[in-house]
Structures are given as C-alpha cells and as structure tokens.
Amino acid sequence: MIRRSRTRTYGVGALALLAFATACGDNGGGGGAAPAATTAAATPRPTGAAPTSASAPPSAGAPAGADAAAWAKWNLTPLAPAPAPPADKPIKLERTGPVPVFSDVKTSDKVVFITIDDGAEKDPKFVEMLTDLKVPISMFLTKDIVKNDYGYFKPLQALGNHIQNHTVDHPVMSKLSADKQKAEICDDQAALTQQYGTAPLLFRPPFGDGANTPMLNTSVQQCGPRAIVLWRESMQIHDMQYQAADKKLKPGDIVLAHFRGPKELKGATMTQMFGDLLARIQEQGFSVARLEDYIQAPAS
Ligand SMILES: [Zn+2]
Numbered sequence: 001m002i003r004r005s006r007t008r009t010y011g012v013g014a015l016a017l018l019a020f021a022t023a024c025g026d027n028g029g030g031g032g033a034a035p036a037a038t039t040a041a042a043t044p045r046p047t048g049a050a051p052t053s054a055s056a057p058p059s060a061g062a063p064a065g066a067d068a069a070a071w072a073k074w075n076l077t078p079l080a081p082a083p084a085p086p087a088d089k090p091i092k093l094e095r096t097g098p099v100p101v102f103s104d105v106k107t108s109d110k111v112v113f114i115t116i117d118d119g120a121e122k123d124p125k126f127v128e129m130l131t132d133l134k135v136p137i138s139m140f141l142t143k144d145i146v147k148n149d150y151g152y153f154k155p156l157q158a159l160g161n162h163i164q165n166h167t168v169d170h171p172v173m174s175k176l177s178a179d180k181q182k183a184e185i186c187d188d189q190a191a192l193t194q195q196y197g198t199a200p201l202l203f204r205p206p207f208g209d210g211a212n213t214p215m216l217n218t219s220v221q222q223c224g225p226r227a228i229v230l231w232r233e234s235m236q237i238h239d240m241q242y243q244a245a246d247k248k249l250k251p252g253d254i255v256l257a258h259f260r261g262p263k264e265l266k267g268a269t270m271t272q273m274f275g276d277l278l279a280r281i282q283e284q285g286f287s288v289a290r291l292e293d294y295i296q297a298p299a300s
Contacts, residue, residue, distance in 0.1 A: 109252070116140070
C-alpha cells in the first residue's frame with residue numbers, strides 16, 4: 001500500500017484514514033530506515049547479574065515443552081520458546097519529561113513483539129487460542145470500540161497480557177487541538193484503568209499519526225503513558241507488510257495486528273489471521289516475546 005510514503009509532514013496520516021497500515025514507523029532515534037543491526041557486541045547483557053536464573057522458564061512465548069497437541073489443534077507447530085526476558089531492559093522509561101517514540105526494541109534476541117489494536121472483533125475462539133498457545137500479545141484498546149464488551153479482554157489480560165492506550169475514538173491526532181488530544185488520551189486512560197485495574201504505560205496514536213510531534217508528546221505526558229509505540233511490520237490477512245525494503249523481520253521488531261473478523265479479513269477469521277502471523281514469524285526463525293518484558297517502567 002503506502003508503506004514507503006513516509007514524509008516529514010505530520011498531517012500525512014490524514015490521507016491514510018482508510019489504510020490500516022500506514023508508514024508511520026519512524027522512530028524517535030531517526031534510525032527507522034536502518035536495518036536493526038545486530039547489537040550484541042555493542043550492548044552486552046549482564047547475564048548472571050539477573051535475579052532470574054538462566055534456567056528460569058521464560059514468562060513469554062511458548063512454554064518449554066509446549067503442548068504440541070495444543071498447537072496442532074490450531075494447525076500449527078509450536079513456536080520456539082522465547083528466551084528469558086533481559087534483566088537489563090533495553091528500554092527504560094522515565095517518570096517525567098518527554099516520552100520516547102519507538103517502533104522496535106534494541107535486542108539481539110531473535111524475538112519479535114505482537115501488538116493488537118482497536119478491539120473491534122471479539123471472537124471467543126481467539127481467547128481459546130491464546131489460552132492454548134500462551135503467545136504473548138500487547139493490546140492497544142480504543143474505548144469506543146471496546147466499551148460494549150470490556151469483559152472480552154479480561155481473560156486475555158489474565159494470561160499476562162497488558163492493555164495499552166489507543167484513544168477514545170480513533171481520530172487522526174494531528175488534526176486535533178491540544179485539548180482534544182488530551183481528552184482522547186486521558187479519557188481512554190481513565191476508562192482502561194478503571195476497567196482493567198492498571199494504568200496503561202504505553203500509547204499508540206491511530207495510524208501512527210502525529211507520533212513525532214511535540215504537541216502529541218506533551219498530550220501523552222499529561223495523561224500518564226510514558227512511551228509512544230509504533231511498529232515495523234503490520235499483519236494484513238495472510239502476510240505482513242514490511243517497512244524494511246528486504247521484507248524481513250529483525251530482532252526486536254514490533255508487529256502491528258488488529259482485532260478483526262471475516263468482514264475485514266475477506267472471510268478469514270481472527271484465529272486464522274493470527275495463526276498465519278505466527279507461521280510467518282516462525283518461518284523466519286523468530287519467536288514471540290512480551291513487549292513489556294523488554295521495557296523498564298519508571299520507578300514510582
Ligand atoms: Zn487503531
């Protein structure tokens with residue numbers, strides 16, 4: 001679609017209203033176009049310093065000894081288990097000040113992170129699937145899209161998945177005044193905090209729009225989230241759209257997907273879409289880790 005139409009004009013997202021995957025993956029570091037080079041040498045991880053021993057089971061990804069039968073039920077073979085979460089988190093958030101904007105995480109772990117947005121499709125089969133597979137996801141929920149059934153997301157949350165902020169009604173943020181931006185973020189923050197018992201730490205602007213504008217950064221700061229999260233790939237129906245020219249996953253990439261059903265997926269179901277996503281990840285030799293396991297929340 002328009003994956004390489006990145007421009008420095010923040011309003012470009014307005015043109016992308018109908019495009020569910022925009023090219024808004026510019027990260028705050030300005031390195032969006034550069035392949036995520038292997039950084040193992042540059043940032044050695046203090047193995048051994050961690051309270052979690054190396055033999056501790058990973059909290060994310062398919063459990064070791066994954067139940068092959070559970071995967072077979074969904075016509076999948078088990079994903080490789082994700083490594084234990086890093087003790088020294090690649091992303092460290094501050095309690096105050098400007099929030100970082102990122103679309104991937106610096107790591108040499110062969111993992112990617114799945115984020116699922118909006119919340120329109122509430123397919124009970126998807127809850128069953130995640131209960132079986134225990135693949136970690138992060139959910140960026142939009143109040144007006146989920147408020148008819150907040151309860152749907154609670155069993156997904158109970159699996160250890162975090163709920164994050166994605167505005168009240170999914171506007172193009174750069175077209176709004178500062179006050180309206182603030183209402184979109186703060187009201188979603190309040191509703192999600194009340195419903196799910198914890199305040200979202202992360203914010204994703206609809207379409208990725210306005211992510212790098214000072215105004216949106218300020219609005220986010222005023223409402224509580226401490227980072228703006230974009231993406232490197234977006235799942236469509238059977239395959240991903242890549243921002244990278246080589247169309248390959250890189251360690252630490254954040255993948256965008258949506259709660260969508262047959263109407264949006266040309267007849268495919270949410271679980272078919274998610275199964276295909278896992279297969280695309282698996283065939284490139286990656287496993288799935290939990291995004292929040294790579295982020296250090298601010299000291300409170
Ligand atoms: Zn969205």
